[in-house]
Amino acid sequence: MKKLIYFIFVLFLNTSFAQLGIGTVNPQQDLHVAGTTSTIRIESQNSINEPLLNDGAELAPIFVTPDGDLTVYPPGYNGGNLGDSEPLNFLISFENFIPNGPYGDGTVVENSELITDSTPHQLVSVPFSSPQTALIEVRYVLTLDLSDEFLPQPAASPFNDISARTIHTYFYIDLNNDGLDAIELSKVYGLHGEAYSSYSQGSVGYAFIHGVGYGGIPAGNHALVFFGETKDGTNRKTYVGFGGSSDNLKIRIYN
Amino acid sequence: MKKILILSYLLWGSICFGQKSGTGINELTPEQKLHLGSQTGTIRVDGLSGANNGYNGGEAGMTYPVYVDANGDLTLEISATQNSDGYDPWTTTGINGTVTIPAGGPNDGYETVEILDIPLTLTRPVIVELKYSLSMEVFADPAFNVIKDAYARQITNFFTLNDPTLTSTVRRYGQSSKCYFNNNDAVTNPAAAPDAATGFIYNSGTTYISLPVGTHTLRFYGTVSSGFSDQNTHIKFAGGPDAIFVRIY
Numbered sequence: 194m195k196k197l198i199y200f201i202f203v204l205f206l207n208t209s210f211a212q213l214g215i216g217t218v219n220p221q222q223d224l225h226v227a228g229t230t231s232t233i234r235i236e237s238q239n240s241i242n243e244p245l246l247n248d249g250a251e252l253a254p255i256f257v258t259p260d261g262d263l264t265v266y267p268p269g270y271n272g273g274n275l276g277d278s279e280p281l282n283f284l285i286s287f288e289n290f291i292p293n294g295p296y297g298d299g300t301v302v303e304n305s306e307l308i309t310d311s312t313p314h315q316l317v318s319v320p321f322s323s324p325q326t327a328l329i330e331v332r333y334v335l336t337l338d339l340s341d342e343f344l345p346q347p348a349a350s351p352f353n354d355i356s357a358r359t360i361h362t363y364f365y366i367d368l369n370n371d372g373l374d375a376i377e378l379s380k381v382y383g384l385h386g387e388a389y390s391s392y393s394q395g396s397v398g399y400a401f402i403h404g405v406g407y408g409g410i411p412a413g414n415h416a417l418v419f420f421g422e423t424k425d426g427t428n429r430k431t432y433v434g435f436g437g438s439s440d441n442l443k444i445r446i447y448n
Numbered sequence: 449m450k451k452i453l454i455l456s457y458l459l460w461g462s463i464c465f466g467q468k469s470g471t472g473i474n475e476l477t478p479e480q481k482l483h484l485g486s487q488t489g490t491i492r493v494d495g496l497s498g499a500n501n502g503y504n505g506g507e508a509g510m511t512y513p514v515y516v517d518a519n520g521d522l523t524l525e526i527s528a529t530q531n532s533d534g535y536d537p538w539t540t541t542g543i544n545g546t547v548t549i550p551a552g553g554p555n556d557g558y559e560t561v562e563i564l565d566i567p568l569t570l571t572r573p574v575i576v577e578l579k580y581s582l583s584m585e586v587f588a589d590p591a592f593n594v595i596k597d598a599y600a601r602q603i604t605n606f607f608t609l610n611d612p613t614l615t616s617t618v619r620r621y622g623q624s625s626k627c628y629f630n631n632n633d634a635v636t637n638p639a640a641a642p643d644a645a646t647g648f649i650y651n652s653g654t655t656y657i658s659l660p661v662g663t664h665t666l667r668f669y670g671t672v673s674s675g676f677s678d679q680n681t682h683i684k685f686a687g688g689p690d691a692i693f694v695r696i697y
Contacts, residue, residue: 215471215481222521223495224482231470231481237488256511257504257524261497263490268510282510309645324498324505325512328526356632357644363689366534380534381689384581386649388628392635404652405579407531407693412502426632426643448503448513448526 238265246270282446284321284329291317291335291419291436298338298345298434304423306430316362316419316435320370321444323412330447331364331383331406331417336399338434339389345434349397357390358425360433366408367416382406383419399438407447417442496524530694538564538582538686547670548590549681557674560614563605563685566666566694570659575697578607578622578666579654583688585647586628588680596642600629601681602673605651607666609659614669622653648688 214220217227226233236242240249246265247253253265268282291299304311316335323329337360340349352358364383367373383404425431472478475485484491496514498506503524505512517523540546547561568576584603588595595601606620626649633640657666672683 221519226481228481233491234480234483235490236475236483236485237490242487255514257493257496257514258511259498259504259506259508261493261495261500261504263493263514264511266511268512270511282505324507326502328528328531354632355630355634357628357630357646359645359647359649361648381536382534382691384583384650384689384691385652386583386647388586388626388645388649390629390631390644392631404581405654406534406691407528408533409527409531412505424645424647426645429643446505448524
C-alpha cells in the first residue's frame with residue numbers, strides 16, 4: 194500500500210509539470226483546454242471578487258503581471274487612484290524636449306542666400322529606455338520661429354518677398370543609442386511639412402506643428418533623433434528656430 | 449501491478465477529462481472546462497512572465513494586455529494590421545499620385561484624384577484606426593515649373609467609405625489640408641522668374657471608422673483648389689517619404 198501511495202504521489206507530481214489536456218488526450222500546449230465552446234473560469238477575477246475592475250456589465254480585459262499571473266488589473270493600477278483608469282503604458286512624457294535657447298529660438302536651421310536646400314540638421318536626440326519588445330507610438334509637438342534674417346536673435350524678421358519656403362521635420366529611431374546606422378537612416382518617422390510665404394510683415398510668432406510615428410523596437414536603451422530642414426528659392430534667406438517655445442514629446446507602448 | 453496500472457489510468461483520466469462538465473481546482477462543481485474556484489488564486493503562465501517574454505516589461509506595478517491568437521493560444525504580442533514602420537509605402541507612380549488643374553478644363557478651379565483603394569473583407573464588426581502622412585509638392589504644370597501668380601492653392605486629402613462615386617454629400621474621413629502660395633518679387637520685380645520651394649509639405653490625417661461585417665473599400669482621395677477660376681496647378685503626391693498605419697480593433 195505504501196508503494197501504491199508513493200506511485201500516485203509521483204503521478205500527481207508528473208501532472209503538475211508535464212503537458213496537461215482537458216478535454217483532449219493530445220495536448221498541443223502545456224495546458225490545453227479543448228472543446229469548441231470551452232473556456233477557463235477564474236473566480237478570483239469575477240465581478241464579486243474584483244467589482245471595481247469587473248463591474249459585471251462590461252467585459253473586462255485581462256493582463257499578466259511581471260510574474261505571468263493573469264489579472265484584470267490594468268497597467269499601473271494600484272487601487273483606484275487618480276490616473277489609474279487608463280490602461281496605457283507611457284515610456285516617457287517630456288515637456289520642452291528641445292531647449293529654448295537664449296532668445297527662444299530653440300535649435301536653428303540656417304538656410305542662407307548661398308543655398309536653396311538646407312542640409313538636414315539634427316534638432317535634438319532624446320534617449321529613452323524600453324523594458325520590452327514593443328510597438329511604440331511617438332507623438333511630438335514643437336514650435337517654429339521663422340525669420341529672413343539670422344537667428345538666434347531677440348526678434349525675428351518677417352518675410353517680405355512673397356516667396357514660398359517649406360519646412361520639414363521628422364525623426365529616426367537610434368536603436369541602442371549608438372549613432373544612426375544605414376538601416377536606421379532608411380526609416381523615417383513622424384513626417385511633417387509646412388509651406389510659408391508673406392509679403393510685408395505677417396506673423397513671425399510661434400507656429401505649432403505636430404507629428405506621429407509608429408515603430409517596432411526591441412527592449413533596450415534607444416534614442417529618438419529629430420531633424421529639421423528647409424527649402425527656399427535661389428538667393429533667398431530662411432532661418433527657422435525649431436522648439437523655441439513649449440514643445441512636448443510622448444512615447445506610448447501601443448498595446 | 450495490474451491494479452496499480454488501472455488505478456493510475458483512472459487517476460490520469462480524471463485529470464485529463466475531468467468530471468462531466470470540466471476540471472475544477474479548488475472547485476467541486478466546475479462550470480467551465482477549467483474552473484478555478486479560489487477567491488484569490490489565478491493562473492500563472494511562466495512563458496508570459498517578464499523573465500521569459502520580451503513583450504512583458506516586468507516592471508513592478510505594471511501589467512501587460514493578453515490576447516489570443518488564431519489557435520486560441522494566449523500571447524502578449526501585438527502588431528498593427530498595417531504599419532509602414534519608417535519605410536516609404538508609396539511612390540507617385542505606384543499610386544495614382546498626381547492631380548492637375550489644366551488650362552481649358554471646366555472653369556471651376558477644382559480637381560480631384562482617387563489616389564488608391566484599400567479593400568477590406570470583414571467577418572466581424574470592427575473599428576478601424578487609420579493614420580497617414582502624405583508628402584506633396586506643388587507645381588504649375590506637369591513639367592514641374594514653379595507657380596508664380598496671385599492665387600493660393602489648397603490641397604486636401606481624405607478617405608471615403610464604399611461610395612464608388614465622390615459627390616459633395618459623401619462622408620469623408622481623416623481630412624487634412626495645406627495651403628500654398630508663391631508670388632515672388634511681385635512688387636519689386638514683377639518680371640522675375642518663378643523662384644520658391646515646392647515641397648515637401650505634408651497632409652497628415654487620423655480617423656476611426658466603424659465597419660460592419662462584409663466587403664468594404666476605403667478610397668483615398670486628393671483634391672486641389674485654385675479658387676473660382678482654373679489656375680494652372682500640378683500636385684505631385686508621395687514624392688517624398690510617406691507613412692500609413694492601420695489597426696483593426
